[in-house]
Amino acid sequence: MTHVTNLFRTAAAFALLLATHSGWASTGGDDWPAWGGPHRNFTVTPGVIKAEQPIELKIAWKKELGSGYSAISVMDGMAVTMFSDSTFDYAIALNVEDGSELWRFKIGPTFPGRFGSANGPISTPLISQNKVVGLSAGGRLFALDRKTGELVWDSDLAVDHQAEIPFYGFATSPILYNNILVVETGGAAQNAISAFDPNTGQVLWTAGSDTVEYQSPYLLQTSDGSQLVGITNRAVYGLQPETGKTLWRFEHGGTGHPMGAPSGNLVPVGGNQFFLKNTNQGGMLFKIEYANEMYQVSEVWKTKAIKGTYVIPVYHDGHLFGYNSRIFACVNAETGERVWRSRAPGDGFPLVVDGHLVVITKNGRLSVAPASPEGYKQIASLDLFANLVWTPASFAGGRLFLRSMTEIAGVDIVPAQSVVQAVANADGMVPDSKFAQFVKKAEQAMDKIALVDEFMAEQKEFPVIEGDDIVHFIYRGEASDMALMGDLVGWRYDRPMHRIAGTDLFYYSSRLEPDARLTYKFLKDLQTPLADSLNSRTIRSMFFGPASWFSMPEWKKPDYLEAKASQTGRIDSLQFKSAITDSSSVIEVYLPAGYDQVSEAYPVAYVHGGRGARGLGNMTTALDNLIGSRIRPVIVVFMPTFYDGRYVEYIGDKRDTYMRIFVEEIVPLVERTYRILPGADNRANMGHMMNGFMAFYTTFKHRDLFGKLAVQSMYWDEKEAITHKGLLVSAHQKDLQIYFDWGKYDFRSPLESISIVESNRSFAALLKSRGLRFTGGEVHAGAGWGSWKNRIDRVFETFFPLSGSGSN
Numbered sequence: 001m002t003h004v005t006n007l008f009r010t011a012a013a014f015a016l017l018l019a020t021h022s023g024w025a026s027t028g029g030d031d032w033p034a035w036g037g038p039h040r041n042f043t044v045t046p047g048v049i050k051a052e053q054p055i056e057l058k059i060a061w062k063k064e065l066g067s068g069y070s071a072i073s074v075m076d077g078m079a080v081t082m083f084s085d086s087t088f089d090y091a092i093a094l095n096v097e098d099g100s101e102l103w104r105f106k107i108g109p110t111f112p113g114r115f116g117s118a119n120g121p122i123s124t125p126l127i128s129q130n131k132v133v134g135l136s137a138g139g140r141l142f143a144l145d146r147k148t149g150e151l152v153w154d155s156d157l158a159v160d161h162q163a164e165i166p167f168y169g170f171a172t173s174p175i176l177y178n179n180i181l182v183v184e185t186g187g188a189a190q191n192a193i194s195a196f197d198p199n200t201g202q203v204l205w206t207a208g209s210d211t212v213e214y215q216s217p218y219l220l221q222t223s224d225g226s227q228l229v230g231i232t233n234r235a236v237y238g239l240q241p242e243t244g245k246t247l248w249r250f251e252h253g254g255t256g257h258p259m260g261a262p263s264g265n266l267v268p269v270g271g272n273q274f275f276l277k278n279t280n281q282g283g284m285l286f287k288i289e290y291a292n293e294m295y296q297v298s299e300v301w302k303t304k305a306i307k308g309t310y311v312i313p314v315y316h317d318g319h320l321f322g323y324n325s326r327i328f329a330c331v332n333a334e335t336g337e338r339v340w341r342s343r344a345p346g347d348g349f350p351l352v353v354d355g356h357l358v359v360i361t362k363n364g365r366l367s368v369a370p371a372s373p374e375g376y377k378q379i380a381s382l383d384l385f386a387n388l389v390w391t392p393a394s395f396a397g398g399r400l401f402l403r404s405m406t407e408i409a410g411v412d413i414v415p416a417q418s419v420v421q422a423v424a425n426a427d428g429m430v431p432d433s434k435f436a437q438f439v440k441k442a443e444q445a446m447d448k449i450a451l452v453d454e455f456m457a458e459q460k461e462f463p464v465i466e467g468d469d470i471v472h473f474i475y476r477g478e479a480s481d482m483a484l485m486g487d488l489v490g491w492r493y494d495r496p497m498h499r500i501a502g503t504d505l506f507y508y509s510s511r512l513e514p515d516a517r518l519t520y521k522f523l524k525d526l527q528t529p530l531a532d533s534l535n536s537r538t539i540r541s542m543f544f545g546p547a548s549w550f551s552m553p554e555w556k557k558p559d560y561l562e563a564k565a566s567q568t569g570r571i572d573s574l575q576f577k578s579a580i581t582d583s584s585s586v587i588e589v590y591l592p593a594g595y596d597q598v599s600e601a602y603p604v605a606y607v608h609g610g611r612g613a614r615g616l617g618n619m620t621t622a623l624d625n626l627i628g629s630r631i632r633p634v635i636v637v638f639m640p641t642f643y644d645g646r647y648v649e650y651i652g653d654k655r656d657t658y659m660r661i662f663v664e665e666i667v668p669l670v671e672r673t674y675r676i677l678p679g680a681d682n683r684a685n686m687g688h689m690m691n692g693f694m695a696f697y698t699t700f701k702h703r704d705l706f707g708k709l710a711v712q713s714m715y716w717d718e719k720e721a722i723t724h725k726g727l728l729v730s731a732h733q734k735d736l737q738i739y740f741d742w743g744k745y746d747f748r749s750p751l752e753s754i755s756i757v758e759s760n761r762s763f764a765a766l767l768k769s770r771g772l773r774f775t776g777g778e779v780h781a782g783a784g785w786g787s788w789k790n791r792i793d794r795v796f797e798t799f800f801p802l803s804g805s806g807s808n
Contacts, residue, residue, distance in 0.1 A: 030046070030396055030397045030398075031074060031075045031076070031127075031396055031397075032044075032072075032073060032074040032075075032394040032395055032396040032401075033073055033074070033075050033126065033127045033128070034073055034124065034125075034126040034127070034173065034174070034175065034176070035071060035073075035123075035124040035126075035173035035175075035216055036173075036216075036265075036312075037351075037394065037395070040175070040216075040218055040219070041267065041268055041314070041315070042312065042314050042350070042351045042352065042392060043314060043315070043316070043351070043352040043353075044351075044352070044353055044354075044395050045353075045354055045355075046353065046354065046395065046398060047354060048353065048354060048398055048413045049353060049354035049355070049356050049368070049413060050354075053415060054379070054380075054415065054416035055368065055379065055380050055413055055414065055415060055416055056380050056382075056413075056414060056415075056416040056417065057366055057368070057380050057381070057382035057384075057400075057411055057412070057413060057414075058411065058412045058414050059382070059384070059409060059410075059411055060097075060098075060399060060409075060410040060411060060412050061097075061098050061099040061409065061410050062099070062384075062407055062408070062409035062410075063099045063407065063408060063409075064406060064407055064408075065081075065083050065092075065403060065406065065407055065408040066083040066084045066085040066086065066090075066119075066120065066406070067083060067084050067086070067113075067118040067119050067120045067405045067406070068081070068082055068083040068084050068089075068118070068119075068120030068121045068122070068391075068403075068405075069117075069118070069120065069121065069122040069171070069390050069391055070082040070083070070120075070121045070122065070123060070124050070125065070391065071124040071173075071391050071392055071393075071394055071403075072124075072391075072393075072394045072401040072402075072403060072408070073124060073125050073126060073127045073132075073394065074096060074127070074394055074396035074397070074401060075127040075128075075129075075396075076129075077095065077096050077097070077397075078093050078094070078095070078096065078102060078127070078146070079093070079094045079095075079096050079394075079396075079401055079410075080092070080093045080094075080125050080127055080132050081124075081125065081403065081408065082107070082120070082121035082123070082125060082134055082136075083120055083121065084110040084111070084118075084119040084120030084121065085110070086110055086119050087109070087110055088106050088107070088108065088109060088110055089106075089107040089108060089109070089110050089111060089120055089121050089136055089137070090104050090105060090106055090107060091104065091105045091107060091125060091132065091134050091142075091144065091149070092104040092105075093132070093146075093149060094408070096396070096397060096399065096401070096410065099408065099409075099410060102149070103148060103149030104149060105142075105144055105149045105150075105151065107121070107134070107136045107140060107142070108136065108138065108140060111136065111137035111138045111169050112717075112719040113168075113717060113719065113753060114167070114168065114717050114719040114720075115167075115168075115647060115717060115754075116717070116749065116752050116753050116754030117168050117752075117753055118388075118390070118405055118753040120137070121134070121135075121136055121137050121169075122137050122168065122169055122170065122171035122214070123135040123136075123137070123170060123171055123172060123173050123174075124173040125173075126173070126174045126175070126176055126181075127146065128146070128176060128198070129146070130145070130146050130147075131143050131144060131145065131146050131152060131198065132144045132145075132146050132149075133174050133176070133181060133198065135157075135170050135172065135173070135174060135183065136169075136170065137168070137169025137170055137171070138158075138165075138169060138170070139156055139157040139158040139159075139163060139165055139169075139170050140154055140155075140156055140157075141154065141155045141156075141157055141174075141183060141196070141201070142154035142155075143198060143199075143201065152199075153199075153200055153201040154201065155196075155201045157170065157183070157185050161185055161187070161191060161194060161203070161206075162187055162189060162191060163185035163186050163187050163191065163194075164186040164187055164188075164211060164212070166186070166212070166213040166214065166262075167213070167258075167652075168213075168214070171213065171214035172184040172185075172212060172214065172215060172216050172217070173216040174217075175216070175217045175218070175219055175228070176198060177219055177226060177228065177241045178241070179197070179198060179199075180195050180196075180197075180198070180204060180241055180242070181195065181196040181197070181198040182194070182195050182196075182217050182228055182230075182241070183195075183196065183217075184212040184215055184216065184217055184230055184231070184232070185206075185212065186210070186211055186212030186213070186232070187206075187209065187212075188209050188210075189209065190206055190207060190208065190209050191206040191207075191208075191209070192206075192207065192208035192209055192210045192211075192212055192230065192232050192237075193206065193207045193208050193212075193217065193228075193230040193232075193237065193239065193244070194206045194207075195241075195244055204244075205243060205244030206244060207230070207237065207239055207244040207245075207246060208230060208232060208235075208237050208246070208249075210232035210233055210234050210235060211232060211233040211234075211256075211262075212230075212231075212232050212233070213233065213258070213262035213263070214258075214262050214263045214310075215230075215231040215232065215261075215262070215263070215264055215265060216231075216265055217229065217230050217231075218230075218231075218265070218266045219241075220238075226241055227239065227240070227241070227247060228240075228241045229266060231252075231261075231264055231265065231266065231276070232261075233254065233256055233261045233262055234251060234252070234254070234261070235249050235250060235251050235252060236249070236250045236252055236266075236276065236286075236297070237249050237250075238288070238295065238297075247295055248288070248295035248297055250286060250297035252264075252276055252278045252284065252286070253278065253279075253284075254276075254278030254279050255278070255279040255280060255281075257279065257280035258280075258310070259277075259280035259307075259308055259309060259310055260277070260278055260279040260280045260281075261278045261279070263277070263310045264276050264277050264278050264283075265277075265312045267312065267313055267314070267315055267320065268315065269285060269315050269320065269333045270315070270318075270333070271287075272287050272288050272289060273285055273286070273287045273300060273333075274286060274287075274288075275306075275313065275315070275320055275333070277306060277307075277309075277312070277313070277322075279307070280307060280308055281304060281307050281308070282302055282303050282304040282305070282306065282307045283302070283303055283306050283307070283313075284299055284300075284301065284302045284303070285299070285300040285301050285302075285303075285333070285336060286298060286299050286300060287300055300336075301335065301336035302336065303331060303336035303337070303338075304324075305324055305329050305331045305336065305337070305338035306320065306322040306323065306324060306329060306331060307324055307325070308323075308324065308325040309322070309323040309324070309325060309347075311323045311347075311348070311349055311350075312349075312392075313331075313350070314350045314351065314352045314357070314371075315333060315352075316352045316355060316357075316371040317355070317371065318332070318333050318334065318373075319331060319332060319333055319339065319371070319373050320333050321350055321352075321357055321371060322350070323347060324338075324341060324527075325492070326346075326347040326492065326493065326494065326751070327341050327342070327343060327526045327527070328341065328342045328343075328344070328345065328346075328359075328376060329341045329342075330372075330373055330375075330376075332373075339373045340373070340374075340375050340376070341526050341527075342375065342376035342526075343481060343483075343496060343526060344367070344376055344378060345359045345361055345365065345367035345369070345376070345378065345381070346359075346361035346362070346363065346365060346367075347361060347362050347751050348360050348361035348362055348365075348389070349389075349391065349392035349393065350392075351392065351393055351395060352371055353368075353395055353413070355370065355371055356368050356369065356370055356371055356379075357369050357370070357371045357376075358393060358395070358400065360384070360389055360391075360392070360393050360402050361389065362388060362389050362390065362751040362752075363388070363389070363750075363751065364383065364384050364385030364386060364387065364388075364389050364404055365381060365382070365383055365384065366381065366382045366383075366384045366393075366400070366402065366411060367380070367381040367382075368380040368381070368413070380413075380416070382411065384402065384404075384409060384411065385402075385404035385406075385407055385409075386404075387404040387405045387406040387407065388404060388405045388751070388752075388753065389402070389403070389404045389405070390405070390752075390753075391403050391404075398412065398413075399411065399412055400412070400413065405753070427495060427496075428484070428495055428496070428497060428498055428507070428508040428509055428510070429498065429509055430470055430509040430510065430511060433466055433470050433472075433509060434466055435464065435466055435470075435472045435507070435509060436509070438455060439498075439500055439507070442455075442500050442503065442505075443500060443501055443502075448500065448501075448502045448503050449502075449503060452476070452500065452503050452504075452505050456474075456476065456505075459474075461535070462474055462532060462534035462535045463520075463532070463535065463550050465550075465552065465553065468514040468552065468553045468554065469511050469512060469513065469514055469552070470509065470510070470511055470512070471509070471510055471512055471550065471552070472507055472508075472509045473497070473507060473508045473509070473520065473522075473532075474505065474506070474507055474534065475497065475505075475506040475507075475522050475524075475532070475534075476504055476505050476506070476534075477504055478504055479504070479506065479524050479525055480525055481496070481524070481525050481526055482496070482497040482499070482506040482522055482523070482524060482525075483495060483496050483497055483522065483523040483526075484497055484508045484520060484522065484523075485520065485521050485522065485523050485529065485544060486518060486519050486520030486521055486544055486547060486782070487518040487519050487520065487743070487745040487746075487781075487782025487783060487787075488510060488512075488518055488520060488745060488782075489750070490748045490749055490750045491543050491544075491747060491748065491749045491754070491783075492749050492751065492752070493749060493750045493751060494523050495508060497522075512552055512780070513552065513744075513780040514552050514553055514554040514555075515552060515554040515555045515556075515780050516551070516552045516555065516744075516745070516780040516781065517549065517550070517551040517552070517555045517780070517781050517782070517787070517790065518549065518550065518551075518745055518781070518782045519539055519541045519544055519547050519548070519549045519782050519783075519784070519786050519787075520532070520544075520547060520548055520549070520550070521544055521545075521546075521547040521548060529544075529545065531546050531547055531548045532548040535548045535549075535550065537549050537550065539786050540616065541783075541784050541785075541786050542612075542616065542783065542784030542785060542786075543747060543783055543784055549786060552780075555780075557790075558622075558789075558790050558792075558793065559625070560621070560622045560625035560626050560630075560792070560793060561618050561621060561622055561625075561789060561790075562621070562625075563621050563624070563625075564625060565593075565624040565625050567593035567594070567624075567628075568593055568624045569590050569591050569592045569593050569595070569620065569623060569624055569627070570590075570591055570595075571588050571589065571590055571591075571620065572588070572589045572590075572591055573586050573587075573588060573589075574586070574587040574588075574589055574669070574670070574673060575587075576640075576665070576666065576669060578642070578661050578665055579665065580657065580660055580661050580664070580665065581642060581657065581661065583642065585640040585642065586640065587637060587638070587639070587640055587666065587669075587670070588610060588614065588637075588638040588640075589635065589636070589637050589638070589670065589673075589674065590619075590620055590623060590635065590636040590637075590638070591635060591674070592623070592627050592633040592634065592635065593624070593627065593628075593633075594633070595633075595635075595675075599675070600675065601675040601676055601677045602633055602634055602635045602674075602675060602676065602677060603632075603634050603635070603676075603677050603682040603683070603684070603799075603800055604634065604635045604636070604637060604670065604671070604674075604676050604677075604682065604683055604684070605634055605635070605636045605637070605683075605684040605685075605686055605708075605710075605796075605799070605800075606636075606637045606639060606662070606666075606667070606670075606683070606684070606685050606686065606695075607619070607636060607637065607638050607639060607686045607687070608639045608650070608685075608686065608687040608688075608691035608692070608694050608695055609639065609641075609645065609687060609688060609689075609690075609691035610637070610638025610639045610640060611638070611640070611641070611645075612688070612785060613638060613688075613785075614638055615785075616784070616785035616786075616789070617785045617788060617789045617792070618789055619636070619638075619789070619792060620636075622789065622792045622793070623636060623796075626792070626793055626796060626797075628802075629802070630793060630796075630797055630801075630802055631793075631796045631797055631800045631801060631802055632800050632801070632802055634796065634800050635674055635676065637666075637670055639662070639666070639691075642654070642657075642658060642661060643658075645691075646690060647690055649690075649694075650687075650690040650691050650693055650694040650715075651690055651693050651694070651715060651720065655694070655697065658694065659694070659697065659698050659701065662694075662698060663698060663702050663705060667683075667705065679707070680703065680704060680705055680706055680707035681707040681708070682707070683705060683706050683707060683708065684706070684707075684708035684709070684710060684799050684800075685698060685699045685706040685708065685709050685710070686709075686710040686711070686795065687710075687711055687712075687714070688711070688712045688713060688714075688785075688788055689712075689713050689714065689715050689747070689756070690715045692711035692712060692713065692714035692715060693711075693714055693715045693716065693720065695709060695710070695711055695714075696709065696711055696714060697724065697727075699736070700724075700727040700728065701727070703736070706736075707735070707736060707737060708736070708737045708738075708739075708799045709736060709737070709738050709739070709740075710738075710739040710740070710795045710798070710799070711739075711740050712740075712741050712742065712776075712788045712791070712795075713741075713742045713743065713746050713747060713756050713760065713783065713787075713788070714740070714742070714756075714759075714760060714763060715756070715759075716759040716760065716762065716763045717759060725766055728766060728767065728770040728772065736772065737798065737799060738767070738772060738773070738774035738775070739774065739775050739776050739794065739795050739798045739799070740760075740763075740764065740767070740774040740775075740776045740777075741776035741777060741778070741779055741791060741794075742756060742757065742760035742761075742778055742779070743756075743757070743778070743779055743780070743781035743782050743783060743787050744757060744778055744779070744780050744781070745757075745780070745781065745782040745783070746760070746781075746782060746783045746787070747783035747784070756783070757778075760778075761778070764777070764778075775794070775798045776791075776794065776798075779791070
């Protein structure tokens with residue numbers, strides 16, 4: 001579909017060339033002065049990699065640096081980035097030769113990470129001949145003297161310019177054109193894109209009305225001048241740099257998913273065409289044309305070959321190179337069709353240097369390979385960082401500049417002195433196991449297939465459990481690549497399986513605790529997720545979809561999750577209309593067997609995220625079987641959702657509204673409607689992950705209402721720790737009964753700063769430091785209801801034991 005503006009131009013012809021960057025003064029060809037480099041396309045041709053000449057990567061210097069996502073800008077021997085020491089955020093300038101510090105500027109209190117992000121700045125600073133411009137995650141736009149790091153001017157985008165603060169904080173990186181500084185501020189009052197005087201911070205113009213999150217502006221050089229291009233969640237704007245006048249506007253049709261339009265950046269694809277990752281399910285190519293005194297912007301193609309990623313692809317010689325989730329892919333820029341995909345080099349951030357892909361992976365490995373449609377063929381690599389990396393590299397003066405969440409380094413590309421032999425990957429192997437002996441025997445056998453057939457026939461179940469602490473995951477079938485997914489390896493992650501050469505048997509081995517129980521599945525040929533067809537134990541999991549599960553020998557399957565009780569409770573549907581939100585809901589209330597035949601009152605448990613507890617958690621069946629045999633009768637209220645049932649409702653902007661509905665309306669309604677024992681000691685507040693935070697939050701905000709708190713795998717990040725740990729201070733909390741558990745293999749993403757495991761360990765330590773005892777702790781289990789439901793008995797026995805009052 002073609003989108004046409006009604007703005008006319010007097011220019012005769014329209015020919016788009018490469019994007020350019022212009023500073024307050026011209027920059028040298030060896031500089032990388034801002035986000036994406038001199039042309040904002042993550043591509044340079046310095047002549048350091050020559051055809052047919054072997055190369056190697058050599059660390060020039062490396063030093064400690066705090067967390068943050070800011071990339072490194074370089075000019076005239078100075079490298080500038082931003083970071084956090086978890087107390088304050090800073091801008092810092094380093095000498096490119098040895099990494100020594102030139103100056104640092106304290107921006108302000110650290111911007112805490114939230115929902116899996118790390119602490120610190122996200123935007124990349126911009127360097128000119130005499131100033132450095134930066135933007136903090138909290139919205140402080142500032143200009144520093146380039147030589148001294150002293151403040152020249154600053155402005156608060158949210159306070160002074162009514163900019164909308166994105167969920168993770170401001171991430172857009174400024175661009176400079178002549179004497180105009182452009183920042184994507186975001187706003188609904190014609191202030192989505194703003195221009196400032198770089199010498200004073202005075203606003204020159206604003207344009208557009210839309211949400212901006214993590215996009216950055218771009219500069220086009222046309223035959224009749226320059227255009228600024230701004231990207232918002234809904235559209236792409238072409239603007240006159242001097243005035244902010246809209247020359248064209250293109251509705252890109254993107255989604256609000258963080259991996260969609262909010263993290264989209266333009267990638268020039270030759271001539272007048274540009275790639276934009278506009279949805280989490282793919283991206284699009286569009287072209288800009290000028291004809292009949294009118295700009296026309298139209299879609300060329302859509303593709304799903306680049307999707308499910310925050311990473312910006314790069315372009316070289318007719319092809320795009322980017323990520324399909326964690327898998328590297330090459331895409332034909334003319335058609336949008338995938339050319340190849342590769343597990344190597346791993347999920348990371350690409351540059352193009354002299355026609356070669358230079359990729360720093362999220363686990364800290366730096367790799368180089370020709371940018372070729374013939375496949376990914378690595379020619380050099382270096383294990384650079386041990387910590388997580390979430391920042392693309394920069395290149396200036398013949399040197400790469402890179403950072404992790406704990407270090408920063410300069411790396412040179414030099415002629416190779418020797419040939420380095422590849423080391424076999426030992427991950428997924430247990431060398432001293434009986435299975436490893438079988439693998440060795442099979443690899444040496446003349447008739448490998450017969451030996452594998454014999455092995456498979458001997459197994460009673462899959463995965464294969466060896467002894468009480470080793471598991472072997474087995475897949476047999478035609479495939480070029482197999483990987484393991486699930487609790488053992490983490491969310492949005494997989495580990496390659498090993499293949500017995502000359503056979504169709506793939507395996508992954510690991511040691512585990514004797515009482516572990518985990519969910520898993522396979523990924524076939526880099527794209528197709530599969531449950532284990534050799535294992536009849538299947539599950540619909542929260543995080544991995546249809547999957548398989550297994551247990552180690554000492555794990556005991558609960559006997560209360562299958563219907564067998566002679567007397568069962570019933571679900572009562574309580575109609576509810578909120579005066580606070582003027583909306584209606586149905587509250588499902590579990591009434592124990594015999595409720596209608598007696599007049600006694602009961603304790604009550606409120607379960608947030610009630611739909612999941614009743615569905616995936618099978619909690620009503622568990623209650624039927626536990627009541628009367630292990631716990632006393634209890635009424636259980638399954639809380640509905642009022643918004644999306646996720647972050648916004650339980651932790652974000654709607655948190656306090658939800659709490660008011662719950663404590664001011666629902667609790668009184670339930671206790672007017674049903675026979676409930678009075679007093680906080682007879683009320684339990686329960687939740688899991690995000691709604692577990694709501695259970696915590698409402699309990700500690702309303703100790704007069706709740707005397708019992710149960711949370712499993714509670715969401716607790718740096719921002720919540722800073723904001724809410726004060727709730728735990730009061731001495732009167734110590735009589736609160738708490739059940740709290742989480743899994744050693746709980747929800748976590750190894751390539752992101754997300755770990756329920758670490759955050760719950762931190763919360764447990766905080767409880768103990770406040771003198772608050774709890775029952776539960778870390779268990780050898782995974783994530784979601786597949787894990788939580790196996791401990792429903794522990795939760796209710798802690799609070800409502802058959803013998804009388806529960807205790808911690």
